[in-house]
Amino acid sequence: MVNGLEDKDLLGLVYGRTRTSNFSFNVYDIKRIMQGQYVLVEGKKDNKLFLAQITEIETVGQSAIARCEVLGEIRDSNLVPPIRPISAGSKVKMPPKDLLEKILAKTMPKKKLLLGRLLFHPEFVPVYYNPDDLARHLFISATTGSGKSYTIGVIIEELFMLMERFEKEYSIIVFDVHNEYGGLLLPNDDEVQISKLKNYDLSPRGFKENVLLFDWEYNPPKLSEIFTPDRLLFIYGMKEQRHALVLQRLIKEKGQASLDELRELVEISDIHHSTKQALLTRINDLKESGLFSSRYILPEDFVKPGYLTIFRLAGTPLGDFGIRFFVADILRQLYDKYREREITHKSIIVIDEAHIFAPKAGKKDPVREIIERIAREGRKYGLWLILASQSPRDLSDIVLMQCNSVLALKMHREDISEFSRIFGVSKGIAETLTTLTPGKGYLKAPSLRLPVLIEIRPKCSFDIKGSPERQELVEKEVKKVALQTSKMIAKKEETITEELKVIKKEKSKPVTIKEMEEITKQPHKRESQETLKEQIMVKRSKSARHKTARAEKTKIEKTTEAIIIYDKEVIESIISEIRELGIAARTLIRELIKLQEIPLQEALASTDERIIDILKVIGFVEERRNMLRLTLGEVLERRIGRKLSELEKKELLEQIYKQI
Numbered sequence: 322m323v324n325g326l327e328d329k330d331l332l333g334l335v336y337g338r339t340r341t342s343n344f345s346f347n348v349y350d351i352k353r354i355m356q357g358q359y360v361l362v363e364g365k366k367d368n369k370l371f372l373a374q375i376t377e378i379e380t381v382g383q384s385a386i387a388r389c390e391v392l393g394e395i396r397d398s399n400l401v402p403p404i405r406p407i408s409a410g411s412k413v414k415m416p417p418k419d420l421l422e423k424i425l426a427k428t429m430p431k432k433k434l435l436l437g438r439l440l441f442h443p444e445f446v447p448v449y450y451n452p453d454d455l456a457r458h459l460f461i462s463a464t465t466g467s468g469k470s471y472t473i474g475v476i477i478e479e480l481f482m483l484m485e486r487f488e489k490e491y492s493i494i495v496f497d498v499h500n501e502y503g504g505l506l507l508p509n510d511d512e513v514q515i516s517k518l519k520n521y522d523l524s525p526r527g528f529k530e531n532v533l534l535f536d537w538e539y540n541p542p543k544l545s546e547i548f549t550p551d552r553l554l555f556i557y558g559m560k561e562q563r564h565a566l567v568l569q570r571l572i573k574e575k576g577q578a579s580l581d582e583l584r585e586l587v588e589i590s591d592i593h594h595s596t597k598q599a600l601l602t603r604i605n606d607l608k609e610s611g612l613f614s615s616r617y618i619l620p621e622d623f624v625k626p627g628y629l630t631i632f633r634l635a636g637t638p639l640g641d642f643g644i645r646f647f648v649a650d651i652l653r654q655l656y657d658k659y660r661e662r663e664i665t666h667k668s669i670i671v672i673d674e675a676h677i678f679a680p681k682a683g684k685k686d687p688v689r690e691i692i693e694r695i696a697r698e699g700r701k702y703g704l705w706l707i708l709a710s711q712s713p714r715d716l717s718d719i720v721l722m723q724c725n726s727v728l729a730l731k732m733h734r735e736d737i738s739e740f741s742r743i744f745g746v747s748k749g750i751a752e753t754l755t756t757l758t759p760g761k762g763y764l765k766a767p768s769l770r771l772p773v774l775i776e777i778r779p780k781c782s783f784d785i786k787g788s789p790e791r792q793e794l795v796e797k798e799v800k801k802v803a804l805q806t807s808k809m810i811a812k813k814e815e816t817i818t819e820e821l822k823v824i825k826k827e828k829s830k831p832v833t834i835k836e837m838e839e840i841t842k843q844p845h846k847r848e849s850q851e852t853l854k855e856q857i858m859v860k861r862s863k864s865a866r867h868k869t870a871r872a873e874k875t876k877i878e879k880t881t882e883a884i885i886i887y888d889k890e891v892i893e894s895i896i897s898e899i900r901e902l903g904i905a906a907r908t909l910i911r912e913l914i915k916l917q918e919i920p921l922q923e924a925l926a927s928t929d930e931r932i933i934d935i936l937k938v939i940g941f942v943e944e945r946r947n948m949l950r951l952t953l954g955e956v957l958e959r960r961i962g963r964k965l966s967e968l969e970k971k972e973l974l975e976q977i978y979k980q981i
Contacts, residue, residue: 330414332360333387339406341391344373346413348385353415354378357753357763357774358441360389361416365408370395372416372424372771376749387413390747392771398423400770418444424770425449432487434479435521440761440774445520448775450476451768452483452491454726455669458696458706459766462713462740463730468760469709470501471784472728472777473671476707477505477629480669481528489627494655495671496648500635503795506532506802507783514779526781531628532802535618537636539803542623543614544650549577554687555649556607562685564600567592580608610638612646620658622810626666633799641677648678649688656695659702667703670695675708676715689717696723697960698894712736713743718938728775729754730762746772891960892976895953898939899981906932907981913942913951914978924949953977 332353333346344362348354356378362371373389380386391407393400398420421439429449439446463469473495480493495502508525509515515525535542548556550569557565571586572578578586587600607613623630632651637643658664672678672692679692695704696719708724710716714736727744732754741751744765753774754763765772785795899910905928912919921944924933933949936942940959943952954970965973 330417331412332415333413335362335365335407335409335411335413337409339409341403341406343376343388343390344407345386345388348378348387351378351380351385354387355441357750359392359416359421359439360387361395361414361420362407363412363414365411371403371407372400373413374750374771376747388749389413390749395420395424398427400424415443418442418446421446425773428768428770430768432483434476434483435778436475436479436764437775437777438520440776447521448764448773450479450726450764450766452480454766454768455705455707456700457725457767458700458708458723459726459728460713460716460721460724461707461709461728461730462711462732462736463709463762464711464733466759467731467757467762468777469711469730470499470673471760471780472730472762473673473707473709474502474505474780474782475777477502477671478528478781481531481629484627490666492624492626492666492668493629493671494623494651494668495629495631496651496673497631497633498635498644498674498677500633501673501785502631503534503633503799504780504783504785505529505629505631506798507795509780509783511779511784514784517779518781521778523778523781527798528629528782529798529802533623533625533628533630533806533809534633534799534802535623535631535806536633536799536803537638539800540807541611542618542632542647543616544612544647545617546580546608546613546615547577548572548580548583551687552650552653555646555653556603564596564603567596567600580604580613584608606639610643612638612643618651620654620664624655624658624664624668645678645688648672649691652691652695655704656691656699656702659699659704662702665703667705669705669707671707671709673709674711675720676710676712679708679717679720681715681717689720693717693719694960696720697898698890701890701894712739714739718743719940722935722938726764726766728762728764730777731755731757731759750774891957892973895941895956895960896977896980899941899977902932902935905929906936909933909936910941910951910953910981911978913949914953914974918945918948918950921947921949 331349333348335344335346337345339345346360354360354375356375358375360373360375362373363369364371371394372392374392375387376390377388378385379388391403394403421442425439425446426449429451430453432452433449434452435447436450437448439448461469461472463472477493477495480491484491497503505527506529507527509518510525518524534540548568550572553568553572554562554565568583568587571590572583575582584601584604587597587604590597592600623632632647634644634647637647639646652670655664655668655670659668675692679689680686683689692706696706699705706724708716708720712733713721721743729740729744732740732751734752734755737748737751737755740746740754741748746763746765750763750772760777762775762777763772764775783791783795785792899907909924909928909932933942937944940956941951941953943950953974954965957970957973958965
């Protein structure tokens with residue numbers, strides 16, 4: 322035995338040429354190793370211990386060779402960069418369970434999520450995830466049937482149990498495109514999964530106590546029928562944006578309009594007949610769809626600390642168009658509430674099939690833009706994202722670049738290059754994902770000491786997939802919770818109505834003697850009752866006008882202050898993004914702020930091509946006629962949301978120049 326490791330743990334010996342970053346070893350028994358597996362190397366000369374990961378396995382006749390990436394030298398359960406290559410002849414062994422647990426869990430806080438166990442290790446090694454990493458968003462990728470929705474269910478369960486053990490600091494909002502998350506309401510009844518749950522000290526349970534559920538059949542979550550210019554963009558797809566612009570011009574003076582008012586404005590306008598008919602058709606479709614109502618849903622109805630809100634979208638009116646509009650509208654409401662600090666606790670937004678809402682391809686898309694804005698700026702306000710899609714190739718690059726955590730289950734081979742490029746995963750490890758069975762994948766996150774291959778734990782709640790009887794059981798529970806949600810909102814509305822009645826009653830109270838004495842300052846002065854009442858009403862009117870004027874002034878001051886704060890936050894967000902890309906990106910942006918454009922070859926001589934590609938994707942630079950041009954001014958306008966004067970642009974760019 323050496324360093325607590327017996328020879329039975331021996332997997333092979335290091336051979337041939339080695340580097341500080343990689344090596345190869347002769348495999349004694351190919352059945353005991355897998356691509357992606359961790360191995361422990363005991364230095365032949367100095368007995369130092371190194372942790373490595375198998376990235377490729379090659380067979381030559383009857384023998385096998387494993388190529389490995391060195392993850393670090395182990396010192397007191399820490400990984401430090403090696404300063405010398407591993408010596409040929411060093412022993413390669415199976416890492417002990419205790420050692421891996423210490424390395425993986427050392428940086429984890431007390432509040433953590435138990436997502437599963439380490440894949441390709443003979444013993445049970447738990448894998449945890451730091452929920453604070455969600456502040457920089459999580460991307461989940463998986464092919465159909467690989468366990469994407471199941472994995473999201475596990476994460477939601479862990480967040481629920483975390484809030485039960487500690488304070489209820491999150492609200493969770495799920496956009497359930499295919500009505501797959503109703504199973505969270507009931508306990509798991511699968512005997513095999515229940516048996517595996519015991520390894521995690523967990524047992525079957527449902528999570529219906531703190532769930533708000535909206536379903537288009539039982540309690541439809543309708544939207545407001547009042548449209549502002551910005552909101553009009555959502556009712557048209559990317560190819561139809563010109564129609565939205567026409568409607569924007571029609572309501573420019575009014576500032577907003579109902580569907581009925583929009584129809585009237587279009588009917589009396591002098592726009593071209595074909596355009597008019599197209600607009601009227603869409604407005605009539607919206608009016609008749611049942612998607613809108615004067616009694617519409619607000620963030621106060623569905624954002625509550627300690628609660629999960631599920632929007633079941635499969636029955637949304639107008640199909641995919643209605644679903645995109647609904648998600649965009651809800652996200653816009655949430656973003657505005659958080660930006661104005663009207664909601665201060667953290668909200669975790671789960672968007673399944675995210676490529677439907679934030680596609681990579683296409684021109685201007687307001688639905689994609691609101692998701693990109695939340696991805697860029699949401700963490701400042703407490704809006705965190707979990708985005709799931711079948712392929713990273715289908716999702717907006719801007720959104721993907723903001724996701725610092727990734728959980729990839731089984732992937733198609735054609736997705737490997739894109740996945741490796743965006744998330745910095747070696748192609749050898751990425752190739753492993755093409756052969757995995759459902760529920761197994763690759764997890765990389767800021768708080769994890771090293772990326773891991775993971776087997777997702779079984780759910781505590783019900784697995785909805787199976788016979789029609791199982792789905793019927795879930796639907797029955799869904800209906801109960803949906804009706805309870807309706808009652809809760811109705812009760813809240815009744816409370817607000819009662820409060821308004823009290824206020825109205827106070828206002829209608831008769832004039833008091835005290836008010837008469839205050840108005841006359843002479844209690845015994847002989848004046849008619851009517852004259853006194855008139856004077857009191859005048860006083861009340863003046864007081865009301867003064868209050869209104871003061872309120873309006875305060876509102877203007879607050880709006881101005883909010884604009885200044887928001888501008889500052891946008892600048893800080895951009896500075897943070899540039900700093901995160903490293904010194905080469907900072908130097909390049911500073912040079913471009915001074916010169917506005919430089920030859921592309923000159924930029925490539927001093928900056929890595931990948932950094933330039935990232936800056937292009939984010940939109941900070943563009944390539945034109947072999948010149949690299951700064952487009953940060955345009956980005957500032959888009960993110961701030963208004964046209965900037967040249968002087969304003971110059972001042973803001975100078976701020977960025979000084980602080981990066």
